[in-house]
Amino acid sequence: MPPPDRPTAGLPTAAYLEALLDRLKRPVRPADGVVRVGLDLGTASVVLTVLASDGAPLALAREEATVVRDGLVLDYAGARQICQRLRKNLEDKLGLRLDRTTIAVPSGTGERDAATHRYVSEAAGLEVEAVLDEPVAANLLLGMADGALADLGGGTTGAAAFKDGRLVMSFDEPTGGRHLSLVIAGNMGVPLEKAEAYKIDPGNARTVGALVAPVLSKMGGILKKGLRDADVKEMWVVGGTALAPGAQAVLARETGFDVFIPPHPDLVTPAGIALGCRPYKAEAL
Ligand SMILES: Nc1ncnc2c1ncn2[C@@H]1O[C@H](COP(=O)(O)OP(=O)(O)OP(=O)(O)O)[C@@H](O)[C@H]1O
Numbered sequence: 001m002p003p004p005d006r007p008t009a010g011l012p013t014a015a016y017l018e019a020l021l022d023r024l025k026r027p028v029r030p031a032d033g034v035v036r037v038g039l040d041l042g043t044a045s046v047v048l049t050v051l052a053s054d055g056a057p058l059a060l061a062r063e064e065a066t067v068v069r070d071g072l073v074l075d076y077a078g079a080r081q082i083c084q085r086l087r088k089n090l091e092d093k094l095g096l097r098l099d100r101t102t103i104a105v106p107s108g109t110g111e112r113d114a115a116t117h118r119y120v121s122e123a124a125g126l127e128v129e130a131v132l133d134e135p136v137a138a139n140l141l142l143g144m145a146d147g148a149l150a151d152l153g154g155g156t157t158g159a160a161a162f163k164d165g166r167l168v169m170s171f172d173e174p175t176g177g178r179h180l181s182l183v184i185a186g187n188m189g190v191p192l193e194k195a196e197a198y199k200i201d202p203g204n205a206r207t208v209g210a211l212v213a214p215v216l217s218k219m220g221g222i223l224k225k226g227l228r229d230a231d232v233k234e235m236w237v238v239g240g241t242a243l244a245p246g247a248q249a250v251l252a253r254e255t256g257f258d259v260f261i262p263p264h265p266d267l268v269t270p271a272g273i274a275l276g277c278r279p280y281k282a283e284a285l
């Protein structure tokens with residue numbers, strides 16, 4: 001069965017994500033100066049995304065970071081500096097002042113923790129227009145009417161179910177890509193950073209696939225249990241850990257759902273967050 005697909009800015013989801021990745025190196029300045037901006041403060045990286053008013057990808061900047069853990073900001077000053085650098089980087093590339101953004105937090109994040117995300121963004125010069133629920137943001141891109149969405153990030157596994165395009169339930173569990181790396185580190189007797197590099201090297205896919213299968217099975221079990229009352233048949237999986245070798249097969253087997261993983265799954269939530277921003281006219285620099 002082919003995955004459901006709803007074009008964004010005239011592009012099917014896969015082509016859209018390819019175009020967005022391309023904007024890391026080749027930013028495009030919008031002729032009308034109108035932008036939508038999204039900031040994703042993640043456990044593994046911080047991503048700033050700029051889209052055109054119709055949602056077309058314009059620019060993307062990303063920095064690896066360990067300033068957030070399980071959706072909570074651990075290093076406020078470090079997070080602010082990264083956000084400032086990303087904003088400045090894209091402002092310079094686009095020649096536009098970026099001063100407003102949307103952000104997102106994992107489902108179930110308390111108000112105080114969500115407020116910390118907001119303070120980080122605002123201290124970095126990006127006024128927060130809205131704080132979205134992460135799976136809701138991701139689904140702004142995917143446009144799934146009925147089904148589940150799982151976001152396997154660096155630190156957490158978030159999931160949500162949609163009915164008639166509306167969020168009906170969501171949850172977040174502290175198991176993510178870091179746990180895959182921990183298992184590799186333990187098995188190979190190497191430090192976590194080495195295990196992390198080993199994990200994402202395509203040349204190691206066979207060994208990595210075998211080592212991480214039990215963790216992916218556990219994530220599948222968490223998803224199946226969490227979504228048991230949601231009456232869904234299909235599940236889109238996004239987030240960087242969806243790139244782990246064997247993820248699609250293991251998750252399909254464990255959950256019994258039709259599982260779809262788009263290309264560049266780690267860009268779905270960042271793009272969705274920006275799609276949630278109302279277009280605004282950015283001042284020329
Ligand atoms: N090719 C790959 N194979 C396996 N894992 C990968 C690959 N590429 C990235 N990852 C993992 O994806 C995770 C990062 O994903 P993502 O960018 O979605 O996280 P995040 O949004 O920063 O975290 P979170 O949403 O949990 O706060 C990291 O653990 C990283 O190791």
Ligand SMILES: [Mg+2]
Nearest residue numbers: 042153239269
């Ligand atoms: Mg994330």
